[in-house]
Structures are given as structure tokens and as C-alpha cells.
Amino acid sequence: MKKVSFSEFGGPDVLHLIDAEEPHAGPGQIRIAVRAAGVNPVDWRIREGQFQKAHPIELPAGVGQDASGVVDEVGSGVEGVQAGDRVFGEGASTYAEFAVLSAWARMPEHLTFEEAAGYPSVVETALRIIHQVGVRPxxxxxxxxASGGVGSAVLQIARDRGITVIGTAGAANQDYLRGLGAIATTYGEGWTERVRQLGHVDAALDLAGSGVIRELVDLTGDPQKVISIADLGAPEFGVRFSGVAGSVPDALTEATALIERGKLHIPVEKTYPLADAAAAHIDSRAGHSRGRRVIVV
Structure with missing residues (x-):
């Protein structure tokens, strides 16, 4: 099978499309014929070696954790799913023609494979950090x-829970944020004053890692009311860096319910073939996205 892999840490040029042995489902796992794989910032952070001290991996390694596809192998102890089912979920080395998933759910009927691949990690992350930051209705x-995948999920989940959201993004994404129910403003010079004019801030999330932790603490008045998923230096300001996933199966269950109630939709901004995984990483690292980027197999 074809698979994206890297044998050294570095820039996007270390990614290569190789021929590899097919993986197989172990106990409690399923294997899917991958139709699409979500592109997450954690993918290129791992490729760059940013997490090697905290969570070392052995090289060569595959890339990707989110995917959608068709079940073609079911491991022992797995019930409620069979070959031919359309699922989305989380696993390992998902930039490939086949991948093993350790958490999954049936795809909502109206979702395309490309759309479904964009949900697992971002919804789990959104649910986790909303809970951790302690914001209430x-x-x-x-x-x-706020305009990327996690931000898109946070805005919609928060709105469904009766939480007011102020979102920052580039000028081109202001209408997008408003369409998701947020009060939108731009980042850049004077952004903290613009936020203050919009109202009191009870809690804040840093999703971009753009060096704004100090300002977020100032706006909330309490480092315990700020969570970052993108700035590894956040703890220097007393701010929690949230990088350990919670229950992915629970997140997929909640995501499915929100999608089916029409309360959650994360658009796909751009798709890439497996051979263009490096381009997907370059675009992801550059930011300024509106929704999700997805590898199509």
C-alpha cells in the first residue's frame, strides 16, 4: 500500500510517499480503507520533532491520526461494526491507503468522507478545552x-451551550466567524483594546500560538482562565498547555449528535492527494485557514 512516512525530523521535505506493508487490526481495533485523512497541526509538530522529549516516537514513522473510510477488518472483541460500514475516527499513520483506528463512530449519513475526516481530533480538542477552561453558560x-478547525468547533459548541464567544481572526475571515455565531474582531495592533470594547472576558483559548498568552492573561485577569493548545511556552505565564487527549469515543458520540442536530458543521477548505502531504503541512503551518484541510486517498 501507499503511505506517507518520514525517517528524520525536519521540514516538509522529509515526507515521502512510500510502499509499505498493510497494517492489521489488533484487539479492540478496526482497519479501514482510508478515503480521507484530516490534517492537524500536531502532525507537522511531530514531524518537526517538537514533542520528542515529552512523547518520543521511533523513526521511520507514519503521519496522521484522523481518518474516514470503509471498514474492511475488525479486531477481536470489537462489536457493533462490520466490514463495509462507513466510519470516521482516530488512529495512527492515517496518511495511507489503509489505517488502523482505535476509536471510531459511524459517519452521519449526509457527510462526505472528506468532511468526516475533519472532525475527530478537532471536536475532541474543542470539547476538552471548553471543559478545562471552566467557561459556563x-x-x-x-x-x-478562531477560524481553523478547532476554532470552528469551539465557536459552534459554545454557542449551543449558551456561551458568548469573541473570536479573533484575519480580516478575510471576519464574516466566517460571524456566520458561526461569534462576535468577530481582527488580531494585530490594538487587538486587546478592540476586545475590551466588545465586553468582559471570562475565559480565553489560544488556538494559534501567535505569542498572545500574556495579553490573554491580562484580559481574563487569571492565568487559570486561559488554555493554550499551540504555545509550548504558555506554562511560563502560569497558563495550562492542553495536549493530552480525553475520551475520543465520547467526543465522536457528541460530535455525531451535534452534526445530526444541525449544530455543528466544519467546512473543508482544501483537499490534497497523498503525494502532496508536504504541501498540506506547509499550508497548515501557515495558518489563516477557514475550517479543515484534508488528504484525499
Whole structure:
């Protein structure tokens, strides 16, 4: 099978499309014929070696954790799913023609494979950090870097829970944020004053890692009311860096319910073939996305 792999840490040029042995489902796992794989910032952070001290991996390694596809192998102990089912979920080395998933759910009927591949990690992350930051219905949440996949999920989940959201993004994405129910403003010079004019901020999330942790603490008045998923230096300011996933099966269940109620939709901004995984990483690292980037197999 074809698979994207890297044998050294570095830039996108270390990614190569190789011929590899097919993986097989172990106990409690399923294997899918991959139709699409979500592109997440964690993918290129791992490729660059950013997490090697905290979570070392052996090289060569595959890339990707989110995918959608068709079940073609079911491991022992797995019930409720069979070959031919359309699923989306999380696993390992998903930039490939076949991948093993450790968490999954049936795809909502109206979703395409490309759309479904964009949900697993971002919804789990969104649910986790909303919980961790302790924001409640009736309060206001500030989201820095709100137009990407996680931001798109946070805005919609928060709105469904009765939380007001102020979102920052580039000028081109202001209408996109408003369409998701956020109060939108631009980042850049004077952004903290623009946020203050919009109202009191009870909690804040840093999704972009753009060096705004100090300002988020100032706006909330409490480092415990700020969570970052993108700035590894956040703990220097007393801010929690949230990088350990919670229950992916629970997140997929909640995501499916939100999607089917029409309360959650994450658009696909751009798709790439397996051979263009490096281009997908370059675009992901550059930011400024509106929704998700997806590898199509």
C-alpha cells in the first residue's frame, strides 16, 4: 500500500510517499480503507520533532491520526461494526491507503468522507478545552485564532451551550466567524483594546500560538482562565498547555449528535492527494485557514 512516512525530523521535505506493508487490526481495533485523512497541526509538530522529549516516537514513522473510510477488518472483541460500514475516527499513520483506528463512530449519513475526516481530533480538542477552561453558560469566551478547525468547533459548541464567544481572526475571515455565531474582531495592533470594547472576558483559548498568552492573561485577569493548545511556552505565564487527549469515543458520540442536530458543521477548505502531504503541512503551518484541510486517498 501507499503511505506517507518520514525517517528524520525536519521540514516538509522529509515526507515521502512510500510502499509499505498493510497494517492489521489488533484487539479492540478496526482497519479501514482510508478515503480521507484530516490534517492537524500536531502532525507537522511531530514531524518537526517538537514533542520528542515529552512523547518520543521511533523513526521511520507514519503521519496522521484522523481518518474516514470503509471498514474492511475488525479486531477481536470489537462489536457493533462490520466490514463495509462507513466510519470516521482516530488512529495512527492515517496518511495511507489503509489505517488502523482505535476509536471510531459511524459517519452521519449526509457527510462526505472528506468532511468526516475533519472532525475527530478537532471536536475532541474543542470539547476538552471548553471543559478545562471552566467557561459556563452566560459567560464570554475569547478565542484567539478562531477560524481553523478547532476554532470552528469551539465557536459552534459554545454557542449551543449558551456561551458568548469573541473570536479573533484575519480580516478575510471576519464574516466566517460571524456566520458561526461569534462576535468577530481582527488580531494585530490594538487587538486587546478592540476586545475590551466588545465586553468582559471570562475565559480565553489560544488556538494559534501567535505569542498572545500574556495579553490573554491580562484580559481574563487569571492565568487559570486561559488554555493554550499551540504555545509550548504558555506554562511560563502560569497558563495550562492542553495536549493530552480525553475520551475520543465520547467526543465522536457528541460530535455525531451535534452534526445530526444541525449544530455543528466544519467546512473543508482544501483537499490534497497523498503525494502532496508536504504541501498540506506547509499550508497548515501557515495558518489563516477557514475550517479543515484534508488528504484525499
Amino acid at each position: 452566560g459567560q464570554t469566551l475569547l478565542v484567539s485564532g
